[in-house]
Amino acid sequence: TSSPLTDPAIQIVSSYNRLGYYVIGKNGQVSASANAPVIESTSPSSRVVIGGVPTSSGKGIWLVRTNGKIDGIGDATSGALAKGQYVRVVPRATGDGFWAITKAGKVVSFGDAPTITALALNVKDTALAANGDGFYALNNSGSISALGDVAPLAVTSVSGAIALVNTAKVSDVKDIQIDAFSDFHGALDYTKTTAAGFDTYTSGSPVLAANFAADRALNPATFTFASGDNWGAAPPLSTVFDEMPSVEALNFMGVDVSTFGNHEHDKPLANVNARIAASKYKWVVSNYSSLAEINARNFNGIAAAPWTIVDRGGVKVGVIGLNTPETKEVVFPGNLGGITIGDVLGTNAAGTATKTQVKA
Numbered sequence: 001t002s003s004p005l006t007d008p009a010i011q012i013v014s015s016y017n018r019l020g021y022y023v024i025g026k027n028g029q030v031s032a033s034a035n036a037p038v039i040e041s042t043s044p045s046s047r048v049v050i051g052g053v054p055t056s057s058g059k060g061i062w063l064v065r066t067n068g069k070i071d072g073i074g075d076a077t078s079g080a081l082a083k084g085q086y087v088r089v090v091p092r093a094t095g096d097g098f099w100a101i102t103k104a105g106k107v108v109s110f111g112d113a114p115t116i117t118a119l120a121l122n123v124k125d126t127a128l129a130a131n132g133d134g135f136y137a138l139n140n141s142g143s144i145s146a147l148g149d150v151a152p153l154a155v156t157s158v159s160g161a162i163a164l165v166n167t168a169k170v171s172d173v174k175d176i177q178i179d180a181f182s183d184f185h186g187a188l189d190y191t192k193t194t195a196a197g198f199d200t201y202t203s204g205s206p207v208l209a210a211n212f213a214a215d216r217a218l219n220p221a222t223f224t225f226a227s228g229d230n231w232g233a234a235p236p237l238s239t240v241f242d243e244m245p246s247v248e249a250l251n252f253m254g255v256d257v258s259t260f261g262n263h264e265h266d267k268p269l270a271n272v273n274a275r276i277a278a279s280k281y282k283w284v285v286s287n288y289s290s291l292a293e294i295n296a297r298n299f300n301g302i303a304a305a306p307w308t309i310v311d312r313g314g315v316k317v318g319v320i321g322l323n324t325p326e327t328k329e330v331v332f333p334g335n336l337g338g339i340t341i342g343d344v345l346g347t348n349a350a351g352t353a354t355k356t357q358v359k360a
Contacts (some may be wrong), residue, residue, distance in 0.1 A: 039074040051089030094132030182227035186234025186246040205249040228261025255281040259321030284321030286350040289340040318354025
């Protein structure tokens with residue numbers, strides 16, 4: 001935690017990694033709290049700050065002043081918006097960018113935020129759209145506008161409303177989020193590096209689990225996939241216990257589906273079957289000649305399959321598993337049993353099957 005502010009606070013901003021937050025003062029002071037990285041404040045200015053937006057690296061913040069000047073602190077770059085009198089900043093839900101609203105209602109884009117041509121007049125509050133392509137604005141009269149490439153709301157006016165807390169979209173298009181990772185290699189604990197005064201914590205199952213949980217809280221239609229090499233070539237904390245801690249870590253992270261990498265076959269198939277039996281997530285691979293020797297069922301009684309469907313509240317996603325044919329060249333002879341691994345292009349049948357089931 002950094003020093004408290006000496007000038008009036010105007011905003012609380014979550015750090016991009018969601019492990020802490022910043023309190024921003026109207027003159028450009030920034031105070032880090034919880035586990036947010038400490039970021040230096042800006043020099044005092046005659047123009048007050050109207051808001052701040054964290055960078056995706058988690059190591060910087062853009063502070064926007066009333067005259068459009070952008071003070072980049074940490075790793076955020078400084079800049080300036082088009083000339084105008086600015087009254088509000090709206091972060092983009094995804095990517096590195098934001099929108100700034102002028103007193104006249106013009107919406108000005110910065111960074112990778114898409115251009116918005118509609119006016120946002122007399123804005124009292126805003127709410128982000130999950131797709132990152134716009135936002136919703138509540139004005140003084142209680143009307144709610146959808147700005148940018150976002151679906152309109154079912155309710156477009158609420159008399160006496162003072163804030164937007166959540167948004168509901170009415171659309172056949174669903175916003176989903178896929179959290180996918182590979183080559184976990186039993187990295188149960190984090191590694192810490194320090195450079196230029198910043199501490200960076202890399203990997204570690206608690207950090208991954210916390211971030212996955214935060215993503216699910218923001219969007220219930222979040223799917224978590226592991227792309228193989230979950231263990232093997234791992235630190236002693238995993239290998240000493242025959243990689244079972246890595247299986248439990250993926251269970252704890254809430255992984256939905258995993259496929260196989262070459263390191264899943266560092267040992268004979270009996271070892272693979274034991275790991276599957278301890279898994280709470282599904283296993284898929286579509287270019288193995290047979291799954292007869294991978295015959296274990298996971299903790300929930302589900303056998304490995306060429307493909308599967310994950311249903312998240314009526315939102316269905318088909319998942320097809322693949323392993324590289326070169327796996328047979330890098331594992332010990334016999335570790336694959338009688339399995340041969342086909343070309344990744346020979347899995348169209350699995351693709352067709354998933355399309356059929358997703359639409360069902």
